[in-house]
């Protein structure tokens with residue numbers, strides 16, 4: 471089972487939203503990381519077959535996806551960032567409707583819907599109108615519809631927005647299990663959603679593929695660039711001007727502990743710390759506009 475994204479680009483007038491991306495995706499969870507506007511949704515929409523690439527090809531087991539025809543809907547499951555439903559639909563009506571669109575038999579449909587209502591903790595609201603559900607519950611209905619046909623390739627565009635921490639953990643475990651012999655591609659800004667479950671991560675920036683690898687491989691890119699130090703509380707604004715601070719913790723005696731990213735230590739007592747995937751993300755996508763070139767060492 472292989473999804474081969476071969477030199478894919480998408481042009482919107484003078485904007486290249488996706489710029490010559492090549493990825494060979496095999497079973498497992500693949501995290502697609504990138505800041506707003508990086509091109510993740512555009513890439514996913516092309517993979518899900520709802521947007522045509524300007525150039526390049528997407529092949530599933532060697533066959534261009536637009537040639538899969540009828541079998542396409544059996545292979546792919548897609549959860550868009552925003553998913554539409556008729557306001558009058560209850561959760562059960564909606565899932566039954568999608569099951570028909572996906573060509574499930576009534577027997578399979580009943581079995582699968584009951585199973586997913588259970589897995590997504592939605593059984594108690596199955597007869598409620600979707601419009602009356604909380605954001606997290608709506609999201610879970612979206613995830614359930616994408617899983618209905620047990621697709622071989624599951625594409626999830628920011629699936630965890632609106633989920634609480636408990637739901638996130640349940641969802642992560644479900645995906646890991648599901649991805650055992652299938653491809654699951656998840657786009658997210660929330661690095662912790664994929665950090666521990668991704669087989670591979672792909673990082674996009676301004677339409678391009680910036681980095682690809684396992685979490686262990688990617689965090690190596692920021693090894694020696696993550697530091698911890700103690701600074702006086704009243705000097706925080708000054709440090710914030712000069713450093714990419716990724717965490718702040720109040721301590722006693724007017725001191726604070728900071729975790730920061732820089733090419734070299736900024737204070738004498740700075741200690742190197744082990745990087746996380748979030749550090750790499752913040753290194754690649756700094757959070758504010760202050761130029762930190764002097765101390766970040768990015769120009770070294």
Ligand SMILES: Nc1ncnc2c1ncn2[C@@H]1O[C@H](COP(=O)(O)OP(=O)(O)OP(=O)(O)O)[C@@H](O)[C@H]1O
Nearest residue numbers: 482485487504505506507508509510511512513551
């Ligand atoms: N249909 C469209 N027409 C014109 N420009 C578009 C269209 N869709 C996306 N874009 C632009 O393409 C770029 C990439 O957008 P895209 O939604 O793929 O990014 P993203 O990484 O998914 O961002 P986010 O995390 O905010 O969803 C953005 O500059 C966006 O404004």
